[in-house]
Amino acid sequence: MAEKEEKLVFERPKSLLPVVTNFCPGCTHGIVHRLVAETIDELGIEGKTVGVTPVGCSVMGYNFFGCDMIEAAHGRAPAVATGVKRVRPDNVVYAYQGDGDLASIGTAETVHTATRGENITIIFINNAIYGMTGGQMAPTSLPNQVTQTSPYGRDTSSAGYPVRICELLSTLDGPAYLERVCVDTPAHVRKAKKAIKKGFQYQIDGVGYSLIEVVSTCPTNWGMTPQDSFEWMRENMLPYYPLGVYRDVLAEGYESVADAALKRAGDSKIVVEGGAQ
Amino acid sequence: MAEKVLMKGNEVLAESAMRAGCKFFFGYPITPQTELSAYMAKRMPKCGGTFLQAESEIAAINMVYGASAAGARAMTSSSSPGISLKSEGVSYIAGADLPAVIINVMRGGPGLGSIQPSQSDYWQATRALGHGDFQMVVYAPSTVQEMADYTYKAFDVADEYRTPVMILADGMLGQMMEPVELRDPIEEIPERPWATTGHNNEREHNIVNSLYLDADLLDQMNHERYKRYEKIIATEQASEEFLCDDADIIVVAFGAAARIARNSVRAAREQGIKAGLFRPITLWPYPTEALEKTVAHAKGYLSVEMNMGQMVEDVRLVVGNRAPVDFYGRAGGVIPTPAEVLDKIVALNEKVGE
Numbered sequence: 312m313a314e315k316e317e318k319l320v321f322e323r324p325k326s327l328l329p330v331v332t333n334f335c336p337g338c339t340h341g342i343v344h345r346l347v348a349e350t351i352d353e354l355g356i357e358g359k360t361v362g363v364t365p366v367g368c369s370v371m372g373y374n375f376f377g378c379d380m381i382e383a384a385h386g387r388a389p390a391v392a393t394g395v396k397r398v399r400p401d402n403v404v405y406a407y408q409g410d411g412d413l414a415s416i417g418t419a420e421t422v423h424t425a426t427r428g429e430n431i432t433i434i435f436i437n438n439a440i441y442g443m444t445g446g447q448m449a450p451t452s453l454p455n456q457v458t459q460t461s462p463y464g465r466d467t468s469s470a471g472y473p474v475r476i477c478e479l480l481s482t483l484d485g486p487a488y489l490e491r492v493c494v495d496t497p498a499h500v501r502k503a504k505k506a507i508k509k510g511f512q513y514q515i516d517g518v519g520y521s522l523i524e525v526v527s528t529c530p531t532n533w534g535m536t537p538q539d540s541f542e543w544m545r546e547n548m549l550p551y552y553p554l555g556v557y558r559d560v561l562a563e564g565y566e567s568v569a570d571a572a573l574k575r576a577g578d579s580k581i582v583v584e585g586g587a588q
Numbered sequence: 589m590a591e592k593v594l595m596k597g598n599e600v601l602a603e604s605a606m607r608a609g610c611k612f613f614f615g616y617p618i619t620p621q622t623e624l625s626a627y628m629a630k631r632m633p634k635c636g637g638t639f640l641q642a643e644s645e646i647a648a649i650n651m652v653y654g655a656s657a658a659g660a661r662a663m664t665s666s667s668s669p670g671i672s673l674k675s676e677g678v679s680y681i682a683g684a685d686l687p688a689v690i691i692n693v694m695r696g697g698p699g700l701g702s703i704q705p706s707q708s709d710y711w712q713a714t715r716a717l718g719h720g721d722f723q724m725v726v727y728a729p730s731t732v733q734e735m736a737d738y739t740y741k742a743f744d745v746a747d748e749y750r751t752p753v754m755i756l757a758d759g760m761l762g763q764m765m766e767p768v769e770l771r772d773p774i775e776e777i778p779e780r781p782w783a784t785t786g787h788n789n790e791r792e793h794n795i796v797n798s799l800y801l802d803a804d805l806l807d808q809m810n811h812e813r814y815k816r817y818e819k820i821i822a823t824e825q826a827s828e829e830f831l832c833d834d835a836d837i838i839v840v841a842f843g844a845a846a847r848i849a850r851n852s853v854r855a856a857r858e859q860g861i862k863a864g865l866f867r868p869i870t871l872w873p874y875p876t877e878a879l880e881k882t883v884a885h886a887k888g889y890l891s892v893e894m895n896m897g898q899m900v901e902d903v904r905l906v907v908g909n910r911a912p913v914d915f916y917g918r919a920g921g922v923i924p925t926p927a928e929v930l931d932k933i934v935a936l937n938e939k940v941g942e
Contacts (some may be wrong), residue, residue, distance in 0.1 A: 354597035359786035363659070373795045382659050382797040385679045394654020394662065395784065397638045398612060402658070402786045420650070442750070509633035540670035 318560045324348035326357040326377040333371055339527040340436065341367055341432045342494045343503070345377075346409065347434060350508045351378060354515065359472030360403040361395050365417075365493040367409035368442040377521045386417020390423035401468075403514055405432040411441045414474045415451040421476070428485035428520045428568050432510040435476060436444025438527035439548060454545055478526050478556040484572035487519030489557040493549070494524040518561060519568045526552050592767040597757065599622035599730045600768050601691055602631070603665050604739035607770060609777040610689070611637035612662040614651035616644060618670045619703040620759035621693035621824045625665065627936040646857035649677030649690070653687060656686040657796040659783030663744055665691035667759070668709050671717070678752050679718030683798025685782075685813070687746035689739070690724075693762040696921035704921020705759035705844055708895035713756050714872040714902075720747060723817050725824060726753040726871040727793050728842040732766035738869070745824065746776045749816050756871060758894065760923065761845040810839050820873055826876035828867040829882075831857065835864030837937050838882050841892040842868045845924065850893045861937045871899070879906045886911055887940040892929050893917040912940060 323329065327348035334340045351357050357378050364372035366385035373380035383391040388406035398405045413421050413435050424431070440458055441447040448461040451473045455464040477491045488510055489525060492503035503525060510521035526548050528540035556562070563573035576582040595603070602624045605613070613632060614916050625641070626906050632639035642648035648664045655662035666674060671692045681688045696702035713726045725745050727738040734938060735757060742753040784794050800806035826874050832838060837856070841849040846867040856863035866882060871895040888911050891900035900915040916932040918924045 324813075357787075360783045362785060363654070370799060373797055377793055379704070379787055379794045380796070381654065381784050382795070382799055383653070384650060384676055387646065387653075387677070390647040390650035391654035393640070393647075394612070394614070394656075395650035395658040396654075396656035397640065397651070398655045398660040399785060403813075419643050420647050423647065544687040 324352045326351040327379050327538070328375055330374055331484060331580070332375055334368065337524065337528070337530040337540065338368070339438070339494050343400050343434065343436060343525050344372070346500070346504045346507050347417050348376065349504065350511050350540060351443070353508065354511055356403045356511070356515070359401065359554040360405070361399070363392045363395070363406040365406070365408040365412035367572070369407055369409060369436065370443065372407055382486065386415070387420055388412065389417065389420040389429070389431070389433065391431050393424055393427070395494065396429055396431050400430070401510060403432075404510070407434045408436070409442065409451045410435070410437045410439065410451040414476050418450075418474070422480070422483070424437060425480045425520055425522065426483045426485040428487070429509050430514055430517060430519050432514050433522040434507065435524040436474070436527050437524055437552065438529040439473075440529045442529050443530055450483070451552075453551055473551065475552060477522070480522060481557040484575060485520055485568065486558050487560050488513050488521035490559070491524040491552060491554050493544065493554060495544060495566055524552075525561050590771065593730065594765055595768050596623055596694065596765050597735050597762065598762040599627045600732050600735045600770075601665065601739055601755065601757070602627035602889050602919050604772060605689065605743070606631060606637065606741040607637060607659065607773040608740045609774045610661040610663045610743060612645065612652075612655040612660050613638070614640050614642050614648040614662065614664050615654070616642050616648050616666065616670060618667045620705070620762050621665050621667050621691065622764070624691065624693070624719060631737055636793055644837040645673035646677065649674040649681070652688050653677055653681055653684070653686060656681070656688050657684070657784050659785050659851055661687070661747075661777050661779045663689040663691065665693065667693045667695045668697050668706070671709060675718040678724065680717045680798050681752045682718070683711060683720060684725060684796050685750040686752070687694060687743075687798065688752045689742045689746055689755065690752060691757065692821060694756065694758040696919065702921035703759065704860055705923060706894050706919070706921055707843060707845060708757055708898070710871065710893070710898035713754055714874070717754070722813065723872055724754055725820060725873070726747070726754045726756050726872050728756045728869060729759075729761065730843050730846045732761070732764065732768045733790065734869070735761060735804075736768050738772055751816070751820075756843065758844050790872050790916070800893040807894035821923065824870060824873040825873050825877055826869035827878045828869060829878065830865040830867065832864035832866055832882055834862055834885065835882070836862040836940065837884075837890065837933055838864050838866050838886045838888075839890045839892055839929070839933065840866045840868070840879070840899070842899065845892050845894050847925050848924055849929055851926040852933055855926060855930045856933045856937075859934070861933060863933050863937075868899070875904045876906050879903070883907055889913040890932055890936050891915045892924060892932075894923060895919055912936070
């Protein structure tokens with residue numbers, strides 16, 4: 312039998328360092344980390360990228376990514392990323408955050424960084440639970456979802472309703488690109504990769520702020536196998552958090568974020584004609 | 589020598605920061621430091637800098653964290669309630685060994701308090717601005733000129749020791765106008781090889797971080813940081829003595845309170861009381877060495893503060909039971925009058941003379 316030529320079909324991205332991560336088996340953080348790292352490699356930007364990690368399961372991402380890294384206070388990653396980007400507009404700056412970090416304690420930073428249209432990329436992992444602290448109710452936990460701090464199920468009469476971040480941010484003029492994806496199947500993983508790469512590309516091209524929400528799982532704190540978790544996610548989360556593009560200024564036919572914003576402003580005199588110099 | 593210009597304290601803080609190479613200011617509106625932000629908003633874009641009005645004090649200090657991590661001289665300013673909100677960020681800045689300058693133009697507290705001048709954040713500034721083991725250098729200017737001089741110094745000291753530095757002013761200093769001589773803007777800031785600027789594929793990746801899950805490592809990091817604090821304590825203490833050489837009664841006061849106390853000391857001298865003023869300029873490190881030298885001849889100390897008695901504890905730590913240490917203060921934004929302070933000097937002089 313003739314020897315077959317070796318063909319490389321998959322390798323670890325260079326910007327994902329060869330270290331052991333702290334993630335549980337079956338956790339989707341690993342997949343998303345790989346997609347971010349592949350994006351950095353393919354765009355050839357490791358040398359000028361600065362990543363910001365949150366507080367939560369992905370807190371130690373500063374040890375996993377090969378680019379320069381900053382660890383931020385809980386919820387403050389977008390503010391930290393803003394500081395970096397304002398100092399170094401030529402750097403590619405991304406923040407990687409979970410749902411508690413981004414949609415609860417850091418909601419103000421999330422909303423205002425988006426509405427300022429900071430030219431950065433946010434990767435948002437929404438798995439409807441606080442992972443690192445052991446499974447508490449998250450801002451994105453579903454109604455009736457049992458967690459450590461909603462042991463009888465999330466009671467909307469007292470705990471209110473989940474936050475839909477892509478929908479919320481899509482009401483703002485600032486964002487250039489918002490998409491919700493998931494990584495439960497190879498096809499979805501490829502789509503997620505495309506979205507993440509687009510977010511980074513938009514930043515490089517100066518189009519503006521992007522947020523890619525990845526509907527994810529937490530087998531450990533959901534108390535399910537990874538496969539059951541994906542099934543639970545498909546049955547319960549995806550109907551509540553529909554996948555899709557929530558904003559893409561260029562695809563919507565606008566020249567830019569500013570162009571789209573102007574068209575939404577109606578005939579507000581000062582907006583249309585400009586203010587005092 | 590540059591010419592003197594008449595400027596408001598808050599504006600001098602802003603102008604001096606820019607001249608010290610601070611190109612990034614992140615703030616949030618609060619009285620009585622408003623003019624500082626307004627000045628930055630007007631001037632920063634004209635000199636290639638960034639003024640950003642953040643959504644909150646919390647965001648502002650975290651923008652400073654990011655800007656400093658990226659290698660820039662950055663600053664935020666606020667007043668008492670806003671500084672409380674920044675405390676988390678300051679702790680992270682200290683934990684990540686980042687240089688940063690924070691300005692507190694103090695107002696009365698606690699809570700929403702008042703918008704009048706106060707010194708009631710002394711403990712917060714010198715003891716516990718945020719969780720964890722850390723200190724920050726605190727300068728307490730007493731004139732508009734000192735507001736300029738110590739703002740420059742704050743940036744240099746922050747860089748030298750990789751630490752947050754606070755200018756602790758108050759509503760009176762912030763709002764008053766005095767002639768001030770400003771120095772020429774600096775051209776370059778010190779190199780920061782640790783900054784997250786993008787490694788350009790030329791070095792290992794830099795990490796700015798305050799998390800150490802290994803207890804021994806965190807212990808070691810804290811000890812390393814406290815070695816730096818020892819050096820700060822040994823080299824950075826600053827104070828002014830006014831008529832202290834032969835003084836029986838030493839009034840200890842900083843910032844705005846020291847301006848009043850100086851008049852009271854003069855008035856006491858006119859009455860034949862040998863009074864002097866000891867004015868700490870660094871509140872941390874506290875100028876213990878200079879204050880200690882006065883203990884040999886002083887018969888009594890009077891700490892005059894615009895609060896309920898905070899710095900007086902530092903005076904007592906130095907003086908111990910070797911002389912009485914009295915306190916006089918007004919809180920809530922009330923500024924003590926020279927006559928009130930004089931009365932206390934006279935009373936203390938009588939007490940120690942008995």
